[in-house]
Amino acid sequence: MADAALDDDPLIEHLSALPDPGADARRAERTRARCHQILARRRRQPRAWLAPVRTWMPVVEAAFVSALALLYLEGAIQRALVLWGH
Amino acid sequence: MDPEIERRLVERLKAGDEAAFDLIHEAYRHRLFAFLCRLTRNRDVAEDLLEETWVRLVSRIDTLRDETRLGGWLFAVARNLFLSHQRSRSYAAAPTEALDPVGDMVDPGPSPFDTTVARELDRRLERGLAALPASYREVLLLVGVHGMTPVEAAEVCDVRPDALRQRLLRARDLLARWLRSQNPAGQPAEIREDRCGRRRTR
Numbered sequence: 001m002a003d004a005a006l007d008d009d010p011l012i013e014h015l016s017a018l019p020d021p022g023a024d025a026r027r028a029e030r031t032r033a034r035c036h037q038i039l040a041r042r043r044r045q046p047r048a049w050l051a052p053v054r055t056w057m058p059v060v061e062a063a064f065v066s067a068l069a070l071l072y073l074e075g076a077i078q079r080a081l082v083l084w085g086h
Numbered sequence: 087m088d089p090e091i092e093r094r095l096v097e098r099l100k101a102g103d104e105a106a107f108d109l110i111h112e113a114y115r116h117r118l119f120a121f122l123c124r125l126t127r128n129r130d131v132a133e134d135l136l137e138e139t140w141v142r143l144v145s146r147i148d149t150l151r152d153e154t155r156l157g158g159w160l161f162a163v164a165r166n167l168f169l170s171h172q173r174s175r176s177y178a179a180a181p182t183e184a185l186d187p188v189g190d191m192v193d194p195g196p197s198p199f200d201t202t203v204a205r206e207l208d209r210r211l212e213r214g215l216a217a218l219p220a221s222y223r224e225v226l227l228l229v230g231v232h233g234m235t236p237v238e239a240a241e242v243c244d245v246r247p248d249a250l251r252q253r254l255l256r257a258r259d260l261l262a263r264w265l266r267s268q269n270p271a272g273q274p275a276e277i278r279e280d281r282c283g284r285r286r287t288r
Binding site for chain 2: 009011012014015016018019020021022023024027028030031032034035036038039040042043
């Protein structure tokens with residue numbers, strides 16, 4: 001409803017025709033240079049080798065925890081068998 | 087900007103491609119500056135916030151999801167920076183004359199009379215926008231000046247589309263009232279809402 005009411009609104013239409021205030025070109029160039037530096041730093045710090053580590057780390061963690069749990073269970077069963085005299 | 091082109095540019099930017107940054111910078115810098123300039127009512131502050139917006143883009147590009155629209159994301163960052171800036175200072179209203187883009191324009195009309203009338207209307211609109219509370223000003227800027235749909239503007243402002251539509255209608259109403267109430271001497275009035283939501287112009 002609001003969209004339809006505003007579609008042909010002359011005031012909104014006139015707002016869209018307002019001239020843009022011009023930005024400072026030298027400041028824009030400085031900003032661009034600063035962002036280029038940040039991007040260059042990103043490239044110099046290759047983090048690609050971390051990607052497979054990040055992918056496999058949860059799997060390795062889960063396997064390690066499972067192995068510990070199995071060891072504990074095995075010990076518990078052995079202890080139980082000794083107590084029951086087998 | 088076409089969403090597919092935008093997605094590729096973001097991919098290149100994630101890889102640290104400076105040319106991709108330049109394309110994005112050129113596509114959005116004027117619009118972002120105009121938005122911030124009218125939102126802050128101060129060119130210097132707008133320049134500072136604009137620079138910070140671009141730095142956020144290159145620093146946090148990894149957080150951008152594939153489906154995120156870059157334009158909306160940039161406007162949202164710029165808006166959030168403005169809100170942080172507003173919170174961090176006691177925000178004194180700058181004189182609206184600080185922003186007068188019309189003065190630097192080349193002749194846009196077919197006759198000197200038309201030009202004068204158009205410029206005068208532009209100036210009144212700029213003053214009216216500057217007199218609005220920031221929450222109303224931003225929706226008029228996003229939808230009216232920058233041509234976003236209410237849904238896109240709602241994403242930028244982090245509100246529901248219905249809420250934004252309501253705010254937009256109220257903002258438009260406030261601006262129209264301000265323009266009607268403006269005295270011939272052209273002194274900008276401050277538009278406020280009292281506790282009951284009634285609008286007062288003074």
